[in-house]
Amino acid sequence: MTLRKCKVLYFFLMAVAGFFLPAGAQQMGTESIYDQHEVWNPVFYTYNGNEFRSATGAPGPKYWQNRADYVIHATLDTTNHTITGDVVITYRNNSPDALPFLWLQLDQNIYRKDSRGEATSPVTGGRFANKSFTQGYEIKSVEIIQDGKTEKADYLVNDTRMQIRLHTPLKAQGGSLQIHIRYAFEVPQYGTDRMGRLLTKNGWIYEIAQWYPRMEVYDDVLGWNTIPYLGAGEFYLEYGDFDYYITAPANMIVVGSGELQNPTQVLTPTEIARLNKARNSDETVMIHDSTDVINPNFRPMKGNLTWHFKMFNARDVSWAASKAFMWDAARINLPNGKHALAQSVYPVESAGHDAWSRSTEFVKGCIELYSQEWYPYTYPVATNVAGIVNGMEYPGIVFCSYRSRGRGLWGVTNHEFGHNWFPMIVGSNERKYPWMDEGFNTFINDVDTKVFNHGEFYRKTDAEREAQYMFGENAEPIMTIPDVIQANYLGVAAYSKPAMGLHILRKYILGPDRFDYGFRTYIRRWAFKHPTPWDFFHTMENAGGEDLSWFFREWFFTTWKLDQAVEGVKYVDDDTTKGALITLANLQKMALPVVMAIQLTDGSTDTVQLPAEIWQRGGEWTFKYDCNRRIASIVIDPEHDFPDINPDNNVWRMKEEKPVPPGVSATDIIQKYIQALGGADKLNAVQDLSITSVASFGDEDVTFINRYKKPHDYLMEVTAPSLQQPAVHIVVKGDSVRVQQMGNEMSLSPDRKKIFQREAVMFPVLSYLKNDYQKTLAPQMEYLDSTWVYVVTIHTPDGQEIKNYYSANSGLLLKSVTTTQGPMGSVSTEQITTDYRPVNGILFPFTIVSNSMGQDIKMQVKEIKVNSGLTDADFK
Template sequence: MKFVKASVIALFVLIGNAKMSIAQNATPPASKYDQHKVFNPLFYTTNGNEYRTAGGEPGVKYWQNRADYKLAVTLDTAEHKVSGNVEITYTNNSPDKLPFIWLQLDQNIYREDSRAEATSVVTGGRFTNKAFTKGDEIKSVTVIQNGKAEKANFIINDTRLQIRLKDTLKANGAKLSIKIDYAFTVPEYGTDRLGRLNTKNGWIYEVAQWYPRMEVYDDVLGWNSIPYLGSSEFYLEYGDFEYSITAPANLVVVGSGELTNPTEALTASTIAKLAKAAASPSTVTIRDSSDINSKSFYPNKANLTWKFKCINARDVAWAASRSFIWDAAKIELKSGRKCLAQSVYPIESSGKDAWNRATEYVKHSIELSSRWYEFTYPVATNVAGIVGGMEYPGIVFCGSNATKGGLWGVVNHEFGHNWFPMIVGSNERKYAWMDEGFNTFINDFDTDDFNKGEYAETQNVQRIAKAMFNPNADAIMNTPDVIQNNYLGFAAYQKPALGLHILRDQILGADRFDYAFKTYVKRWAFKHPTPWDFFRTMENVAGEDLSWFFKEWFMTDWKLDQSVKEVTYVDGDVTKGALITIENLEEMALPVVIAIKEANGKTDTVKLPAEIWERGSKWTFKYKSTSKLVNVTIDPKAQFPDINTSNNTWTGIAAKAVPAGVTANSVIDNYIKAIGGADKIKAVKDVYITSIGTVQGIEVISTLKLKTPNKMFQEISVPTMNMVPLKIIIAGDSVSMQQNGQVTPLPAAAKASLLANAQICPEINYGTATLSLAPNLEAVGDAQAYVITIMQESGIKITSYYDEITGLKIKEVTNAGSSELSNYQAVNGIKIPFTRKAEMGGQLIDFKVKDAKIDSGLKDEDFK
């Protein structure tokens, strides 16, 4: 599943919380660190057994059950309905007799009386129903067992169906078959996992969770019958699929696996084009826009049946539309096995920066991710439609409006899921991080390598730390439905991915990590691992006790704050070496990377293992210096999630003191003069600024309107994704905020802060705030800046930096992030920054002003 992109969602969360953080005590706290908690020896609470070994691999008696499917359905485009039947052959390989069996009826989530609907917040969300259907309409259920076919004794409870067997299904390989006749209406919006999109050439149907599916019975929990509520995804048995889709003949149908009746469903010309594409490393057009209305493209029939086969898979999905443009290319796997990459999309999605490159993205996503384990399906199909991003074996659904880096990101992410959880079949219903986090991790390597890093960006981990480790953060080891909606992007995607990067780059090294990680994939390919199987595999294969890391990173909400406490010299002599003392102030332990610079120009980097923190919260080490140290910096490349970087650097150079006579008020007065003067500012009636930035190739537009008195409209939009992550409207004392279209309740302090800042120049009215000027100037880039802390009556704290020479504000910091301001230009006599580098979601985004107007005549209706 796509969370837009993990870092992009994190960005949107931070945007929505901008300037709303309550001030914290400026006095450095005492260390919270306790080495006994971190390095507690009792991490593993059970021993290995004959099913799952202590070393993390399937045991000699490991088993899993199997479900093979035969499906035949018809798509009624007038009623938007799928109807037909499924025959499931279920094999009980367990050592247990089964008196009953459980199936999933996922379409029941779309019923008005579903448990998911009852547990959805009133403000809605991505996984909330926007309309209702009748769910799975079960017409008949038959059990075939011991050579007899009998009407099943079954009950339906929300998204589960239980069959109470007349004869207990025996252990160790016994089989039975289940036949179900059913139907359901395809919802227009299927909680961003399936649905239909109306285009000018017809509906696009993206169909998934479209048949009753077996629940997993395993050696860990028995039946895994957690209801489907929306956020949590799936846990499925493996088997072989044969399925057919009957639909109007002018539709193109694509699905998981391989089309087995091409001569019946396709014309000879289309088959020839597909053969050409299968041999071509570059994209070949199979069906262009001129074919949509051409009768020669379709066999001369009213309806066609498309037949597919997918071997050793946990699921299948399909899509159908008259509107599809279709192109394809060859996937080149190192083993020499042939695969096909293909994309289908409406003409509205075409373009050289859009879906015309989709097949190129599919091809390289599969080839690059195969470094971990070779892709197993014959075809990789990408479908443009209403679903923003969702994955199924060999087929993915991606947003039809995605372009540039946004399209690469979603295609790469969704196809990465063919490794996690399609090949490595973890329990997504419980452990989202085992598919989303692992997938986000492998996506990073693909993006670095694709087209010489076309969309690669280096993430500053320090910048994302405050958001990822915020006071309300959930631990990774929670079910997705428990994790708060605005933190799921961190808990399921970014934090586990970052943990793997730290494990690889800072703890184990690339060689040991890669060998262990590939071993994990190979061991558990087409099987059902638990978190403990992953932890044990990584430890045993890499040869390292990692229990301390797995505990703190996955099981807790602990934070990291490493600091340089002091530097002294042996016997007071700089030539005898320096004694550097570092501290661990928060609960998490990680290795330490320290950059050191001496007065003689010598530089060095010292790396210390996490085990130094086994001794306590302070550590002193000797550095063989030959001259005075001038700089000691922890984490110089910003690779660790340190929540407080203000204590990461020690310098031997005295800070520049604020000159005598300079006060906070005089600095503010100089700023007001620098941008135009109080009289001109007070005379301004309205301001209208539009700025554009990008996040990993995705264009983000910022719109700001201000009008006196006390009117503001602020909107952050992502046009290619049809998203409005943030909208704030202020009219007098009324303050409303929406995040991703949902009304967000605001505490009184946040409202007060927004009201205080909804002005042309907030500094004009700082009379009600408490201002404090730092005793020393601080460097911001090449400039020296006065640092003023503004404590508002609401308790909100803002730190602003004003250039010592120009008087202009060049930086602003809140607990939610920071902004660097530059390139001031005059608009109607008032200087405004035309470049704003905003630190949001761990990204430093350059917003460039596209248009700025002062006194353009904004009306009250512009603030709605």
């Protein structure tokens, strides 16, 4: 599942709009709280290897897992939006235990109004909260077929689970039985962003998942895994073969996990010919185009058709159906000369070269890359479905937002198909360990994106910027079940932080060769099996040849922070030709390697990397650097690969000062800035102002609209293509402040209202000259991006501190750091303003880079209108 289109993006937008203060309030002291004994505590692993799971991280000689094979018949009723089903599950008990009872998953029951998932959803809603309710599963009958006898089952339904109590225990080590269940359910319009239905102009799109009773996993770790389905936690499933039949109206196209078995019965000769062409084409071939969709004679079949699919050695199957589908496909080239089929189905509203017309290219590209890099794709078909679901994965088929375009479509497609490795091939327990699928997948997504189409959509992650949010005061350990992680942190704990850790492990601790060997070993060992976190840890240590317990402890089990610093530089015998003694400090609890860029006064540069073990003796380390001249600067982590919460102390420079000229005051600098913009008269003459900007966050382009009208009217609206409504809508009219978050009205404290009212001012700099604003000019100028700047600190009447950096040459504002007192202490946000251009005689910055919630947000102004005649109707 992807959170980029929902929770991560959503909370990012909230932070930008001022709903939440960035969760980055850090204690920036120089006193070290580091303790090497905590990091390198020798006790980490809680159990030794056994006959089921080896201490090397491999399955043991007596490893076992149970198996579930399914034969399913289902009928889609498009009038009532219901599915009627009949499933026969052949369950094989390979465990050493006789089983007196069995557990199954009934996930459709989460959509009941009285479900546990609904009871634990916040009243404000959210991605996993139901927007409407169904009756869940209607269980018509449950039968057990065992030892040649068929009998009614003794069963109990509890929320999203069913227990079957057997009259005769299922024998150990190979005993099997069949479970026959007849059922029905209504397809919810919005199914916790995992399934549902979307109405397009040419008909409904049905995305169907969790559509049959599924076996819970019985394993050697916990026995039965019966955590209820509450929404955020995903799935843990047994492997088996699937033979399933979907009956639907004849004018619909049906796609599903696995391979279609009866194309001649459900497809026209034209469709079959086009499909055969696609199987041999590296270019996308259209099978069902926009004219075919609206042509009733293209598919002349009447009544219902039954589509027959088979899927082998999979943990689940899903499908989609619609008469609105366009359909295209292409060949996937796999290692060893094998092939599969990439295909996409989408409505005409989603077509376009910058949208879903590239979907099959994306499917083919990511699967070929993953297959080459990690493990060959194992399914015959890979299908991308455009619909109401923003992003969800199933074996061989994924559901992505019909609104996705460009980078966003690549991102969600690449992410969801990456899940075919984690957890479809490597079958980890998503209910307990979301990072073992989402985090691993996010990691390989980045590797893929860097390569796909020469990095067309690649953007390097700035770990230093992300640290402020990732390691903020509300941080939670990665090793937390998803239903416990706070919604606004799930994207970090399950996705980005595990991925960042793997990148650091690969690049700086093991190195690419040892890491890749270990990671491939882990995938190969646990393909179609059920690994635990300890199996992964053991494998990476054994295959990589490194004790990594210190790293796994701090990264996965704690919320420790990283703060590396350059303490100082001395020269051996005070002689620069004898080399330098560089002292480093580790001020927080986390230990990682240290990477430094060192520049000498002659302009030459060098990179030095020290291992994490330098911190085994304590929080301070001095090393000799061979040089024959003075060091001009040292920068820790020049590529921003490490999540250092206090980057200010990462830089050491040979002292160079430039005092402010005598007689220059803070007021002089502010007045010079006003004059540089165009002068106070021109600024005061602006009656209304509208600014439209676009920022890219992850895979999504986000649009910001800001409108101002004198005396105190302000509107801010934030929209994204994948969101069905504005993420943020703020209106300030004098003393009235109204804020909507995803359509929900928000209550605001008086302090928060004041912040929004201050945003209603078009040119805040005009207020800085007032007497109730305290202004201080730093006695020394600073050097910022090759420019000398004046540093002016402004204290506003409501307690904010604004530190502005003004160019000594142009007078323009280049950087601003705003510090606000919040419930967690002081919180700082940074803004860089460049590319000033004139509009109606006033200079405006057209490129603004802000840091919020640990993310660098680059906003590009697209349009500015001055005195365009905005009315009250523009502020609703």
